[in-house]
Amino acid sequence: MSLIVMKFGGSSVGTTERMGRVAQRIVDQKLQGHRVVVVVSAMGDTTDDLIDKSKEINDNPPAREMDMLLTTGEQISVALLSMAIHKLGHNAKSYTGWQAGIVTEAVHAKARISDISPDRIFKALDDSQIVIVAGFQGMTEDGEITTLGRGGSDTTAVALAAAIKADVCEIYTDVDGIYSTDPRVVKCARKLDVISYDEMLELAHLGAAVLHPRAVEYAKNYNVNLVVRSSFSQNPGTLVKEEAEMEQGIVVRGIAFDKNVARISVLGVVDVPGVLASMFGALAAEGIDVDIIVQSGVSNGTADFSFTVALSDRANAIRVIESIKSKVPFSELTYEENLVKVSIVGAGMVSNPGVAATMFDAISKQGVSIKMVSTSEIKCSCVIAAEPLQDVVRALHTAYGLDTEVAAFVGGPQDRR
Template sequence: MARMVQKFGGTSVGSVERIQNVANRVAQTVAAGNQVIVVVSAMGHTTDELIDLARQITPEPQAREMDMLLTTGEQISIALLAMALQQKGISAYSFTGWQAGIVTEPVHSKARIMDIDPRRLIDTVASGSVAIVAGFQGWTIDREITTLGRGGSDTTAVALAAAVQADVCEIYTDVDGVYSTDPRIVPFARKIQEISYDEMLELAHLGAAVLHPRAVEYAKQYHVPLMVRSSFSQVEGTYVKEVAQMEKGLVVRGIAYDTNVAKVGLVGVPNRVENLKIVFQSLAKESINVDIIVQSIVQNDVGDISFTITKDDRKRTMEILEQLKDQIGAQAYVFEEDLAKVSIVGAGMISNPGVAADMFQALIDHNIQIKMVSTSEIKVSCVIESGLAKQAMQILHTAFALDAVQQHEEAAVV
């Protein structure tokens, strides 16, 4: 007997028919003798519809009331799934995030999980029932309802798996695993059988949408084995674990891209460490994440500072820099959008020098200008024009021998 957490996203529970399909999968897992905790998202586009309703009332709804509103979406899903299982003769109970013992920090719309009391869930599954938990939500020690932000249901599932000491956490989605890149852009993308936490975390941070970074962080921290698989087929998915078996000859495991990128430039800044501290400390206080940072000294100990942020943070960043411009002695600040970040990821880079050079050469050979570069032990990221991102992904996928041979052969037959 194994204890399992299964998470189903909004697409997987997007209709009554799909909820019945999820119920069938859960029933199969129970029939195999397993204890099962299920985490579900809101049905289909329910969250977007609730946001739209709020904005019809007010253009700037209060964060507390938005959390109160948005958490109702998952409550619909858990109740309907419980009913579907009960109809099949399987004992099942639905739980909101707070009923499941999930305690978060006191931040609305993007709270982090601080603690979980899993006793109620453990008692439920130990008695032979299925526990169905609403993803994306929790409450504070002051009993204020909160939401976890983007990827919240993934995070809920992995955190619960750690809390109940589950043998595996299965993430069901609309794709049948983790691919070397987005197969909608690169038709010859290959499914990865195994990938390490570190590689998956890099890919998730860099734009791969199959798993949220916070969920992978939890899995790595608490050693929770993950399986990413499709809700709509029985195909074996991708295992995410501590150390993954390397495919022979592959230094790069995956390619990610992100078009939510803006470049900020501070022009003519006196070269003082205090100026860097003032700028980035001020941005951090407003929860603005800065990615790539480049400082260049032009002349007379005065230079430029460039860094990247998300497009979503542009307005607030402009306000902050306007306030800081005179304090740090900057001549001006500029923004550049229509950018994308294309990244290669692979644990094999650690022991294989020259990977970055190969990436640069592949892009240069196709006249793709590189505006900024960021590296770590297992990734290299290049900022380029957004209109060239898809072409760059295809070029790099082929350059690093990631194209699926079988798919090439099938295409040739056609």
């Protein structure tokens, strides 16, 4: 008998009929003798509908009241899912975040979980209940209702799994597991049986939207066995754990790409000590996340910098750089959009020389020039023109021996909340 956490996203419970299927899925696990804790997101469009309603009333609502509003979405889900399980003749009890003992920092809209007191969950489990917990939400020490921000339900599931020392935390989604790359782009993408936390973290950060990075980080910190699997099929999915064995001859585990990239170049920056700190400090102060930073060599006492930001931050970043020109003088400011960051990820890269060279070679063979490069021990990223993305990803997939003969299962739009 295992203790299992099962997490279902909003699209898995998007209709009452789907809710019924999820209930059956949960009951199946219970009937196998497991003790089951379920975490659910808000149904389908519920959250968006609530946001729309709030905007009709106040286009800039207080974050506290927004949390109050949005947490009803998950509360509706847990109540209905519990009813669906009762309909199948099994005991279930639903809990809001605060009822489940999920304590967060005193921050609204993106609180972090600071503690979980699972007494009530254990009591219900001991009473043979299936326990259903609202994802995405918690309560501060002062009894204020909070939300965890994007990826919140994944984080709830992993944090609960850690707190109750669950044997496994199953993340049900509309894809079969983690793929070597987006199966909508590369038909012969390979479903991975296993992947390490670090690799998953890189893939998650790099735009593979199946698991939220915060949840993976949490899983890594508390050593929670994560399984990503489909809520529509019985396939075993992908296991995310501490150390993943390499498959024969495969150095690169997956290929990710991210179109949400703008490149900003600041040319002729007067090179005095502290220039970089001033520039990127000012960007950080405005909440702008900078990803890749490249500095070309200094000549005539000036240097050129390029860095990437999310598309939505581009205008703001330029404004910030212009605003500190008196402190950080430069000669020219340019930017570029229609870019993509392609990354190869694999824990085996560190001990295999030439992996990056293979990447550069495969990209250049597609007639595409590389604008920026960034590497770490387990990944190599290149910023290139957005087209022809598909050809580039396919070429990389083939070059690293990742192609399979079986066409991948591709579900509907993925859901991350």
